[in-house]
Amino acid sequence: MARDDDSGLRDEFLAEAQEIVEALSRDLLVLDQAEKEGTTSAEQINDLFRSVHTLKGIAGMFGHPTIGAIAHSLEDLLDQLRLEKVALTAEVLDVLFEGVEHFQRLLQSEEESEAGIDLDAFAQRIGQSLGVQDGGATEDPLRALDLEEAMLSVLTEYEEHRLRANVEQGVTIFRVGLRLPLLSIDESLESLKEKLRSLAEIITYLPSMDGGDAEHIELVVLIASTSDKEVLEAAIPFEGTRVEEVKRRDGGPMSLGPVEEPQTTDLTDLIAAAEAAPSSLTHAPPSAAQLSGANQADPLSVRSVSNTVRVEIDKLDHLMNVVGELAIIRSAIFRISERFRSESAMRELSIELHRINRGFERNLLELQNGILDVRMVPLGQVFDKLARIVRQAAREHGKEVRLVVSGKDTEVDKLIVEELSDPLMHIIRNAIDHGIEPPKQRDMAGKKPTGTLALSAYQRGKHVVIEVEDDGGGIDHEAILRVGIERGVITRDAAAELSREEIYNLIFTAGFSTKSSVSDLSGRGVGMDVVKTNIARLGGIIDVDSEPGIGTKFTITLPVTLAMISALLVRVAGREFAIPITSVREALVFEESEIRMVEAREMLTLRGSSLPLCRLREFFGIADAPPPERQFVVVAEIGSRRVGFLVDELDGQQDIVIKSFGPSLQKVKGFAGATDLGDQRVALVIDVPSLVEESGMQMDRARLRAGGGV
């Protein structure tokens, strides 16, 4: 991946880290004051701990090992402070301040080495602080074990904790080398667990780097046991098993007795470990040279590195509301100027007012666009995360996948970006799990062994289109139909009438999955129907097309923003409703005589295909006024499903701001929110996906009642 791509990530890291460090520094000053007054609280220290922990996390994520290591050691110190194992003294505060200062220098310096930080000295001071209450630092029992750094570094926190606990209790740690057949690995591990249950605690399994072949895998299992090596060897039912005791490095006794002293960590070791640890990132850790910033090693600057501001989306919503209010005022002024115009004495004034109002309108539009623009973020944010998923999933599944990304700069509303990562992740895992074939199989099919996954985005009018395309095995539509019928997703008769597109779209139906077992990669029990629901909630649609043997392509179409959308205003029984234009295909004059009953559903025929009809008046239970003579059908389309909503009047198209309901209305279904039309008029915004779903279900029930079979 090109270096330039990293700059977005780096800026994001810098902005976030800067904020955390600034908060840390403020909190620390407060704590310092409290310490002097003797009013420190556990809550204050806990807050600091959490901030440092967050900083450590993001430093790890963005590959900044030095910041990560300093954060790690500060975290240790703060942990001991909050457990009250170390007393908060002026000296300890000095060390905390020093740590924060290091962070600031590191964030501002271009070269880590030039930040002028003596890490060893700092580590020493941390150690001294930790040792304050017992007069000396003790060594982490884990570091005393003769285990490779690489192994220690991949342990989860819990595994590390169990390992440490066992060491501290004087339980011997054993390293067990196993060679297991790949085919039956799950059963083998189960039997291993079973055999060891009463003898030992299994701390972790790690695949070994060396050994293994196509059929076998070499595993290293760390166990803690009070039994002898021979007993363990006898208990493990696999040939060629090697059991060896993990000794202490200094040859000393394993048992340290119960140790309660805090441990120190060697900073330089940690950095080495952090750098050596296999990174799940697609990006190499940016070298310090790439961390942009102010002049290095200068006396600590107060200036922030980042010139971005983080704003809560709520505040932008509020500004949008104000714009809405201004628009209402604008139309009021317009009405007044129109009234003046009809009076000859006021004519001149009217023209002037009109002109001023036009200027107002122009500026208002600019303000509105400006606010919308602030909400926009590049899709690259999600794509970067997905790149990591691709690598991980490909490795887990033994497939070779090349990811080709385009259109990273395409911008969409922040809220959409947030909601998009889960569905996209699912589609991508699916493509790798079910789509792209294993290298051997690809070779036999005459394809390159490395599969290609193309992730692209582009803007089309007021929509953003995201495509995920793989060159894998494609989806066999015969198989879809078979499974669909098996699972009762579709009847045999209905299946015969489906178009190719409709068949592919069956995979978005609840209860559909072509693999019989839930795969760890794509599955976790969540199917494509959830993906579709999530996309629909964003006002988007998803489509799939596939060519067996060639590949599969998912196309997601989303509105650019959720803040302001175009809507078709309609009227039903005197009430006004807004239907997002993105899901409206067309509107027609309704002809009662064209209704046909198909399996107890009211259907219209539209250019040769059937359109189920939903009478909104009855559906909403607002039949208090008789329908007018002329009614209209609004054809709404979500993915492959279409419904015709029967309405009294079409009131034209308007840009609206959707405002969500408060918690008190969460149970109400069928509406995405409401919108203020001005003049104290509030219209409900129809949630087309949920209504399409619901009206379909209602009609299914009607059909069942009418005796139709499914």
Place this chain on the structure above:
Amino acid sequence: MSEAKLAIHQTDASEIVRTAHEFLAFSLAGESYALPLPSIREILKAPPITEIPRAEYDILGIISVRGRITTVIDLRRRLHLEEGPLTKDTRILLVDRGDEVIGVLVDLVHQVYRLHPDEIELSSVMGSDVSDHFVGIGRPGGEGSETLLILLDPIALLRRN
């Protein structure tokens, strides 16, 4: 109601009496009710209310309060009183229930009463079968007062949807 909940409710009630000395009184189907003044954000003349199909029975609909969509409930319906017409005196109280400001439709707004603790008879001394939104009875001017105010707990009253 479980005993635990009752205990919590009683703490709340005494809390209301201890902290809110002022109550806004309004009438509803001929009776006088009152809510703690600090919970009232605003009093509005009733604008057109947009009804919401398939919402609960006592939800009248929504209004826009300076761009903010606000749910309006009919307090008569919520308290199971007979229905009444909207008149020129009808008002919407904007009441804070903690997580949301709710519009509450009432017949007529009277005035603010400052009540001393000895002018309030807590519901907890009236037995255990009272509704949890019922805090007690306020008697402005003490015993023998002409006016009886039914004091309501805004949170218990509105936290249902």
